[in-house]
Every structure is written in C-alpha cells, then in structure tokens.
Amino acid sequence: MAKFVIRIRTKVGTWRMNDVEGKNKVSEIIARVEHDHNIKVGKVSLKQNYSEILSGDERLDKIGAKNGTMFFMEISGGTVVVGNTRRHLDEKGNVVIKGGDNKGIRPGLHALRDKKLHWTLTDMTELEDKYTYKITSDQTERCAKASLDVSACQSFQQYIGQMNYNTCRCGILYGKFVDSEAEAERKKEEEEAKTRRAANIGYGSTKKNMNLSDLEKKTKKEKGARQAVIVEAIYEPPQQGDDKTFTILEDPREAKVDAVAKSLGLTRVGFIVSHPASTDFVLNSTEICNAAEQSLEATQGERDSPFVVVRVTLNEERNVIFEPYTLTPLCLDMVAEGAIEPMLDNPSHCSVVAPFQAIVEMKEEHVIDNDFFVKSVPIVNHTSKVAGGSTKFPRFNRQFAEAPSAASMRTALKGLGRNPNPASLAKALSDFHLLVYLSEVFNLGEGLEDICKWVAKYAYREDEQAAVNLENLQEGYRVLIMSMAGLD
Known part of the structure; x- marks a missing residue:
C-alpha cells in the first residue's frame, strides 16, 4: 500500500506526518503525535470547527484521507517539543519564552552532555551562532518591481469589499519571475x-574614458535587483477568516491548480493578504509567517528570493491600496528554523522561540518588530494573458459569491457555435480560473495539461500569425469542453 503525507493542525502550528498508510487507524496517528511532540491529544476532526469528531478506531482510507489531508487536533499541556526546541503556551495560545532546563546551554535545549562528552571552544561558538540572530535593517532590493493584473486585483478587492474590508483573506499569486x-x-x-x-574586435580609439x-x-x-515579478492570476484557497487572521484549509484542487499554472508557463511568485485598516503594522505576524512558508515552499527553500507579498487594505482616506513587499532572508531563515512565531495579542511583532535568541542593537529582545522582515517593492499594472474575456469566470472558494459552474462556463463560451475555429476557442479558454474548472472533468495526466499548453500557445503567442496558424485542439477534448458548457 502506497505511503503518503498528512498534515496536523493545532493551536501552535501545522506539522507534517510522513509514511502514513490507509490502513493506519486514527488512534495510531494520535499516538505518533503525542510521542513526537510530548503533548496530550483531545478531539480529532477533519473539520476545523470540530463538527464531526473522529473515532480512534476509524481507518484513514475509510474516512477519505489521502496525501495532504489536514487533521485538526485539540491539544493540552503547556509545553510542545519540536526536535530540541521547547515551546510554551500561555492561556491565549501565544508562544512565550520561559526558563528551561538548567542543564542546557539555552532554555529549551537538552544538556550538552546529552549530545557529546567533550566540547571545544569552537564547538561552543558554532552552537551559539546557530541559535543567535542579529536583527538589522535590510535595504537590499530583491525584486525590481511587481506588475499586477488589473482584473485580478479588482476581483479580489470587490470581494473583500463585500465584507466591508473587515475580514482577513489571502490568495496565491501565479505568474513569472523575469529579468529586470x-x-x-x-x-x-x-x-x-x-x-x-x-x-x-577591440574598442580602439572609439572607447571613451x-x-x-x-x-x-x-x-x-x-x-539593482536582478528579477521582477509579473502576476498573471490570483487563486484563493479554501480558508476561514475573521478581523484578526485567516486559516488556510485543506484544498482538494491544490495539485490541479499548480498543474494548470505550470502548463501555462506560470509558477507561484507571491502571496496576497488583506486585513482591516491598521496603522500599527504593514503585515501582521500571522501574515508574515504564512507568507514566509508560502515563499519557502514555492522556491524550494530559497532565502534570497524576489517572491512578493502583496498587502491589500484601506488607507486613512478609506481608499483601497495594494502594496507589494519582499521578505528578507533573515525572516525566511527564522521561519524555516522555527525561530519565530506569530503573536495573537501583539500582531505588529513576532515572538522569538526558545532556544533561539534575537539581538537588536546589541540587546537581546524576546519580540521582533515586523518592519525588520519586509522591504517595499515598486508596483505597476498590466493586463494578464489569461485574465479571460469581458465576462470574468467566477472565483473558487468564495462563500458570498457565485461559484464556478456549467452555467458560468456556458456564458464564457457563448457565441462560439458548435465548431469554433481554434483561435476563437483558445481565446475563450484563456482564463486561469476557467481552466482550473476544467479539472472537474479532465484529471491530471488525462488531458488537463494538454489543453492548458494549447491555450498557452495562443495566449502567449509572439505575433498574430501564431494565432492564425494555431492547430486544432484534439477533437475529444473539444467535444468534452463544449459538453461541459451544454453547447454540444
């Protein structure tokens, strides 16, 4: 039986559990979590609101668990152990630093003799450096500019406007990294x-001083920054949000969305977040940590990256603003190492997690101002090649908006007739979200990528002659697409 990975979400963060099999029972998963993290697990559910509690006797394959499935767990106990790091929780769920084992060189670390018997001065210095971060302002430009698609921004703005800009929301930015x-x-x-x-050939006498x-x-x-970012589409994953933060939920479409993007020649280039107007911070600590995780995943752990984080909020005049930023290598490294955590009651700062230490202006600090972690990026706009026509296809995972459907697909393809020419069909399909909707019928490896690559030939053509010479879409694909829209 094939092994897969599941995710465990608790009030202190999300963990991955490898080498899971469908025959495993929920009780076995609970036992592994309790053993690995030194905690007591209470309720377990596939629903974030715990509306359906799982029994320990249930097998994973019987409850539909698969690669990437998210399990929600209520935990108790004041200390969480991750590797050699001990994380303490206060009554509000914040990670705080407390005095640890007196035998350890730092709070939260095991005694040195537990690692090896003999330590040199070099060993001690290297160990200290491993857990010490010197916090300084970073003015290096990593992204020359971020160009955002106008229609994608308008759609995102209009939806958060329906909630009076009082609800936090996020989205994944797909596009391209290009030379500046x-x-x-x-x-x-x-x-x-x-x-x-x-x-x-030399310059000769023509060369001037x-x-x-x-x-x-x-x-x-x-x-100057060597790369710029072009954002072609915004995909909003399943999520729950309130006026302080958001939680990204399990997304059954995640692999298909990435496949659509890859087939179009796009990749994850950024993360967009919205929050109510605030003068206390640019990005709150939850947004910074979430964005850092997205960046690390998208760039395979790259610390020095042009990956952008776009902030959407209201200014003092109640006008909507879009502001792109990059995260500093220091921020990405601290998130990757588990050195900082969000602070729910002080969102303008991140909490330093023992045994790590942060030095700001020669002084140890237990919290770090979020401004140290971000660098602003110039913003411009453009029209995406896969933005769709005048009638935009509905977005996924919006609770208070029209959902993608056969009816909306029929609207997008209306007027084509039963046998549209290749260029007309490709133009109608040049909508990122419509192509994601095709995954309801076309699975990975069964036509979805072929259709997207065919659309990309039209959308990203170098000249108009390429549209004239565009070959026909495979007949079986065309028939199924027209059938999905009810136009067969």
Missing part, C-alpha cells in the same frame, strides 16, 4: 562583449 531592466541590460552587454572577443556619471550608472545597475 537592469539585468536585461547587463546580459546584453555580456553578449556584446562575448561577440567582440570572439571576433577579436568613464566619467563619474557613467560610474554611478554602472554601480546602480550592478546593485
């Missing part, structure tokens, strides 16, 4: 230099 203008110019100069060397202005331009170009 400075990077494109650098590469052009490198290619020209290679061409001259290959042809043994570099003046101060030229030197400043060259220095600015070399220091």
